[in-house]
Every structure is written in structure tokens, then in C-alpha cells.
Amino acid sequence: MKLKTMTAALAVALLAGCASTPSTKTATTAKPDLGFALDPYPSTYQRVASSAVLLQHATVLTGTGQRLEDADVLMRDGRIVAVGTALDVPADAQRVDATGKWVTPGIIDIHSHLGVYASPGVSASSDGNEATSPVTAQVWAEHSIWPQDPGFHAALAGGVTALQILPGSANLIGGRGVTLKNVSSVTYQGMKFPGAPWGLKMACGENPKRVYGSKGGPSTRMGNVAGFRAAFADAAEYMKKRKTAASKTDSDKDSGGKRDLKLDTLAGVINGDIRVNIHCYRADEMAIMMDLAKEYDFKIAAFHHGVEAYKIADKLAAEGICAALWADWWGFKMESFDGIQENVALVDRVAGGCAIVHSDSDEGIQRLNQETAKVIANAGRIGIAITPEHAIQWLTMNPAKAMGILEQTGTLEAGKMADVVLWNGSPFSSYAQAEQVYVDGARLYDRRDPARQPKSDFLLGQGMLGQDVMRGGVK
Structure with a gap:
């Protein structure tokens, strides 16, 4: 989709010059709270309650630069509990077989x-x-x-x-x-x-x-x-x-x-x-x-x-x-x-x-x-x-x-929000699909379960309107 390309030689030269420049930005001193960011419209978000979930035997990309093979991800009470192998899993956890599949942060x-x-x-x-x-x-x-x-x-x-x-x-x-x-x-x-x-x-x-x-x-x-x-x-x-x-x-x-x-x-x-x-x-x-x-x-x-x-x-x-x-x-x-x-x-x-x-x-x-x-x-x-x-x-x-x-x-680390995606394979394949999507540990989307494929009220309303029109119920 472009007309302009860059040669390998140019890229290497540019990278060599850039890589020699270290990050010099230092943390800024905290400034006093003068009320400029007070929120009169605060969040009312409440996570959807769910039981513990264990995604088993997946290729896991933690978001921190790690790739774990045949690994598990345990979620409970809306948070990541652990990522790895031989995890201590509660008896009431829902187990999802993720063999051959990949797991990433949302x-x-x-x-x-x-x-x-x-x-x-x-x-x-x-x-x-x-x-x-x-x-x-x-x-x-x-x-x-x-x-x-x-x-x-x-x-x-x-x-x-x-x-x-x-x-x-x-x-x-x-x-x-x-x-x-x-x-x-x-x-x-x-x-x-x-x-x-x-x-x-x-x-x-x-x-x-x-x-x-x-x-x-x-x-x-x-x-x-x-x-x-x-x-x-x-x-x-x-x-x-x-x-x-x-x-x-x-x-x-x-x-x-x-x-x-x-x-x-x-x-x-x-x-x-x-x-x-x-x-x-x-x-x-x-x-x-x-x-x-x-x-x-x-x-x-x-x-x-x-x-x-x-x-x-x-x-x-x-x-x-x-x-x-x-x-x-x-x-x-x-x-x-x-x-x-x-x-x-x-x-x-x-x-x-x-x-x-x-x-x-x-x-x-x-x-x-x-x-x-x-x-x-x-x-x-x-x-x-x-x-x-x-x-x-x-x-x-x-x-x-x-x-x-x-x-x-943003990463799959213990204590963070359990925002997680289970993919059918590598997420960077042209055949990749998100099979399950978890927000705070709740499975809000499941490609194989129509009950977990949410639709907005707007679309539901359009469907009902269409049915009424076909029956002659709307003038």
C-alpha cells in the first residue's frame, strides 16, 4: 500500500545512529493537587462477577516480553492470580483447555x-x-x-x-x-x-x-x-x-x-x-x-x-x-x-x-x-x-x-486486572481469531457461544423494528 520503500542498508544506518542515544528523561517531581482534575462524573464501573478460571496448556505472551509454552493462566476475583505451570488451582475453578491456542493480555x-x-x-x-x-x-x-x-x-x-x-x-x-x-x-x-x-x-x-x-x-x-x-x-x-x-x-x-x-x-x-x-x-x-x-x-x-x-x-x-x-x-x-x-x-x-x-x-x-x-x-x-x-x-x-x-x-502479571484474550492460534496469523475475551476475569465474548456475543440495544431495537414493520405493526 505504499510507493516509498526503505532499503536494509538505510535502516541499519539509521538504527545504528539512534541506538547510540540513550534515554535521558528523568522522572518529574510530583506537583501539588490544585483541583484541576477533580471528577464530577466519576466512574460507576462494576466488574461482572465470575468464578475462578484456569486457561490451561496455552502459548502465553505475557506482554512483558516473555513467551511461555504449555503454560496456564489463573484468574480469580477479577485479577490475574498466577501465570506459569504447576499452579495452585482452587477446586471451583472453571478449566478451559487451551492446547494449541495462544493467550495474551487484552x-x-x-x-x-x-x-x-x-x-x-x-x-x-x-x-x-x-x-x-x-x-x-x-x-x-x-x-x-x-x-x-x-x-x-x-x-x-x-x-x-x-x-x-x-x-x-x-x-x-x-x-x-x-x-x-x-x-x-x-x-x-x-x-x-x-x-x-x-x-x-x-x-x-x-x-x-x-x-x-x-x-x-x-x-x-x-x-x-x-x-x-x-x-x-x-x-x-x-x-x-x-x-x-x-x-x-x-x-x-x-x-x-x-x-x-x-x-x-x-x-x-x-x-x-x-x-x-x-x-x-x-x-x-x-x-x-x-x-x-x-x-x-x-x-x-x-x-x-x-x-x-x-x-x-x-x-x-x-x-x-x-x-x-x-x-x-x-x-x-x-x-x-x-x-x-x-x-x-x-x-x-x-x-x-x-x-x-x-x-x-x-x-x-x-x-x-x-x-x-x-x-x-x-x-x-x-x-x-x-x-x-x-x-x-x-x-x-x-x-x-x-x-x-x-x-x-496491559500485562499478564499477578495482581493486575484479568483482561485476557484466548486466540485460536498465533494472534499475528492472518487466520487469527479471538475465541474468548475476558474483562476483569469475566468471559464477556465467546465466538462459539451466541449467548456471549453481546449486541447493543440499538441493534436489538433495529431487529424488533424490522419485525414489526414486516407484520405491519408500525405506521
């Missing part, structure tokens, strides 16, 4: 618009871009989410157990994203991942200047950067006032001025409470955004799409920034023209590199394992061998790290 999609751009897509459910101002940091994607979007269940059948829902990319700063557990619910709060930090969505390049060029700006890339700087300058001043007010004695306390929802979000970014996700294609623009982050003292969690990330893989690793990328999308607009199919592999190969395969698609999210398989194949063509136990990290551990939920999920 897939995590760091970049999805399910629920805010529902599938099937119609204008009535197009709720991802608040295209009324270049900076709309005050809006939260969670308030647009339609939990009945059939795309959630389609993603579950592809092994996706958690996902970050982001606003669209029309704006310089489009608002807060939210992390969900991929479960059925009437409300989005029932899907909201407990304790997950918000992610701010920002966008470089063509989109903001195209959308706002006829609306008073910005209409150029320099206008984009000026808009970012102005927004964060306002937020830094707001943050300073709030901090000063909070430090006063009780007798002298004031509110620090009127609360501003837009500046709350941006101050939360500077304060380290909200993680930054930036839609950015070109290497030069990613470098500018890294300088912006230094100017206003915030941390970028991940660049998204980043078709030129391979050009600055060393810089990304040095700053501890992940790159959430497509396997081979390119060329659909000028800023995406210089994409290569080896992008993910070259970002990954740098010491300290953090590569992620993401979807940005209601269809792609259903087969992220196969997108990753394409990366493995393309890397092999230039002499980079990637094992399944390594590649699975692009779908599980690394997105969990960038989203701030790695302590809870």
Missing part, C-alpha cells in the same frame, strides 16, 4: 472515536469535534459517548478490552479524552476505567488550519503554534493565581478568581494531572511540540499517527514519548506523504523507544492484531526480526503505559 487501543463517531455513522451521532473555536479544552469526549454504539462490541470480538476515546482533530486543542473498559453499559460512567487519568487531545498541521482558515484563523502552521502558546500562557497565569490563592492562610483565602473550565484542563496538563496526546504527522512539527512542552513544563504522553516518527525516533526515546502509529497508512494528504511501512519497527528499535499500534478507525480496531502482523512482515523485509512476544507489547503494555493505566492492566 488489546488496548490508545486512539479511538467509538461512541463519539458512532458506527454506523450518521450526522446525528457525529459528536467528536466541537469546531466552534480553535481551543476547546473545556469539552470532554465522555459527554458525547453513545454507549450503544455497536462498534464497541465489534471491537470486543477483536480482543479489545480497553480503549481511549478522544475528540476529533479539527482543533488545536480539542478537549479531554477518556479511557473506557470495553463492557456493555447504559451510561458511559458504567464503562469508565476506574482511576484512569484523562488524556488531552491536541492537533498539529493541516487539520486546524484547514478548519479555521476561513473562520478567522489560524490559517498557517505559525498561527497554529501561536495559538498553542497563547492558550498555555493563559493557563500558566491561571495556575499561578490558583496556586497563590491555595497557599494563603484561612483568614486570607480567596478563590483565585472565577473558575475557567478551559483553563482547568490546560492547567491540569501543566500540573501533570492530564496526559497529552498529539495528532501530529511531520517530524519537524513533532519537534516543535516537544519544544512547546518544555516552554510550558508539561509532558507529552504520545504523538499519534506520526508517519514521520522514524525520522526522530531517537528524540522521542530521549524524551520518553510514545509513538502511536498505523501499520501502513500514508499519502492521503500532504503531511502524511512521507510515511513508510517500517515506521513502527524503527521507532521500536531505538533504545528506550515506545511504539504503539493504534486504530483511529471503527473497522481497524477490530483487527489490530493483524495490523501488527503487517508491521512484523514489513520489518522482516529490511532484516529486523520481531518476535510475537515482543510485538504484543505494542498492543498492550505500551498503550497502557502511555495512558497511565499500566499498574492496572
